[in-house]
Amino acid sequence: MSNETIQRPEWVPAEAGAEFTTQVMPGVTGGHDGLTSTSATPSVISPRRRQLSVTDYVEGVLNNDRMILGRAITLIESNAPAHMETAQAVLKELLPHTGKSIRVGITGVPGVGKSTFIEALGCHLIEQGHRLAVLAVDPTSTLTRGSILGDKTRMERLTRETQAFIRPSPSGGTLGGVTRKSRETILLCEAAGFDVILVETVGVGQSETTVRSMVDFFLLLMLTGAGDELQGIKKGIMELADALLINKADGDNLTRAKVARGEYTRAVHYLAPATQGWRTQVHTCSAVTGDGIAKIWSVIEDFRQKMTASGTLEARRHAQAIEWVYAMIEEHLRTSFYHHPAVVAALPAMKEAVINGSLPATLAATELLAKFERERF
Numbered sequence: 001m002s003n004e005t006i007q008r009p010e011w012v013p014a015e016a017g018a019e020f021t022t023q024v025m026p027g028v029t030g031g032h033d034g035l036t037s038t039s040a041t042p043s044v045i046s047p048r049r050r051q052l053s054v055t056d057y058v059e060g061v062l063n064n065d066r067m068i069l070g071r072a073i074t075l076i077e078s079n080a081p082a083h084m085e086t087a088q089a090v091l092k093e094l095l096p097h098t099g100k101s102i103r104v105g106i107t108g109v110p111g112v113g114k115s116t117f118i119e120a121l122g123c124h125l126i127e128q129g130h131r132l133a134v135l136a137v138d139p140t141s142t143l144t145r146g147s148i149l150g151d152k153t154r155m156e157r158l159t160r161e162t163q164a165f166i167r168p169s170p171s172g173g174t175l176g177g178v179t180r181k182s183r184e185t186i187l188l189c190e191a192a193g194f195d196v197i198l199v200e201t202v203g204v205g206q207s208e209t210t211v212r213s214m215v216d217f218f219l220l221l222m223l224t225g226a227g228d229e230l231q232g233i234k235k236g237i238m239e240l241a242d243a244l245l246i247n248k249a250d251g252d253n254l255t256r257a258k259v260a261r262g263e264y265t266r267a268v269h270y271l272a273p274a275t276q277g278w279r280t281q282v283h284t285c286s287a288v289t290g291d292g293i294a295k296i297w298s299v300i301e302d303f304r305q306k307m308t309a310s311g312t313l314e315a316r317r318h319a320q321a322i323e324w325v326y327a328m329i330e331e332h333l334r335t336s337f338y339h340h341p342a343v344v345a346a347l348p349a350m351k352e353a354v355i356n357g358s359l360p361a362t363l364a365a366t367e368l369l370a371k372f373e374r375e376r377f
């Protein structure tokens with residue numbers, strides 16, 4: 001009888017490997033499938049993963065067991081009511097262990113170099129003794145499982161680092177759903193001891209505002225461009241940023257990047273700062289050569305120090321947590337209103353009546369709300 005380790009078949013996900021081996025009874029003689037032909041016991045190797053209890057999840061996350069952390073995030077990402085219940089019980093237990101990281105949002109148009117930058121910054125941070133989690137928020141990524149997974153080649157070193165944890169965007173669902181999942185994933189990663197959380201989002205649509213609402217510091221990566229570059233980036237997005245970072249400041253582009261830095265520095269002067277008591281800064285870097293990477297990190301650390309001392313950071317986190325509660329309530333109310341059978345039934349005719357001028361808009365809204373209220377209970 002031998003106690004040989006049975007190889008994980010291809011159909012078992014790698015993260016299930018540890019559990020898989022625990023399901024192999026000791027002393028089974030190895031055949032090609034780990035069982036002898038004479039074995040009286042039916043197959044004990046189940047592709048199903050062992051259910052974890054709330055305590056298993058909590059202890060696993062606190063011990064930074066990556067497999068359990070991964071499963072806890074999957075639980076958070078599930079929309080099944082039973083999973084949500086367990087997930088919330090796990091989160092509740094973990095809450096006292098959260099909040100100790102610096103949360104940094106990173107955005108910029110496709111191709112600006114976000115992935116390359118995160119790789120460079122991430123490696124710099126690890127050299128400094130940090131442990132970092134990289135998360136993505138990309139509500140458009142229903143099919144691709146998020147941009148991060150797609151471009152792991154751009155984060156080749158980081159994916160191999162044991163001090164880094166990379167998680168692609170949760171797929172599917174509404175922006176509100178993605179937001180909840182990302183926010184709760186941040187908390188799980190903090191409980192697992194990651195002290196820097198980078199949240200990447202691609203610079204399109206509403207996702208910048210979403211990420212701004214879950215981070216301490218927001219970094220906008222930019223490019224030097226032709227002539228009207230200051231108009232190219234929406235003023236609203238620049239007003240969300242605590243720092244603008246002009247990437248690809250290398251080679252032939254270096255001089256232009258320095259010029260752009262001057263222009264943007266003048267431009268941000270006229271914008272409302274994203275954080276009270278902090279002047280939005282403009283810097284240059286090259287994610288490829290590494291120039292400027294240490295500098296931008298020192299800016300973020302300076303921000304953290306000053307904003308902690310002034311109480312701004314704590315106030316921001318408190319406000320974010322409360323806004324989050326309101327946002328979830330609003331989303332729930334909106335969804336239940338528009339899915340309510342009475343509303344669904346009445347809406348098309350109401351719309352038609354408002355369009356052809358036979359029903360005032362206010363009356364249409366009042367009547368729909370009345371239907372919702374009346375038939376709700």
Ligand SMILES: Nc1nc2c(ncn2[C@@H]2O[C@H](COP(=O)(O)OP(=O)(O)OP(=O)(O)O)[C@@H](O)[C@H]2O)c(=O)[nH]1
Nearest residue numbers: 109110111112113114115116147247248286287288
């Ligand atoms: N010269 C130069 N090239 C860079 C720099 N950073 C990124 N690049 C290149 O720019 C291209 C896009 O970089 P990515 O890191 O994939 O950009 P991204 O913002 O993650 O792009 P999306 O994932 O599509 O949103 C790649 O070919 C990179 O090699 C830099 O600092 N200097």
Ligand SMILES: [Mg+2]
Nearest residue numbers: 114115147151
């Ligand atoms: Mg990318």
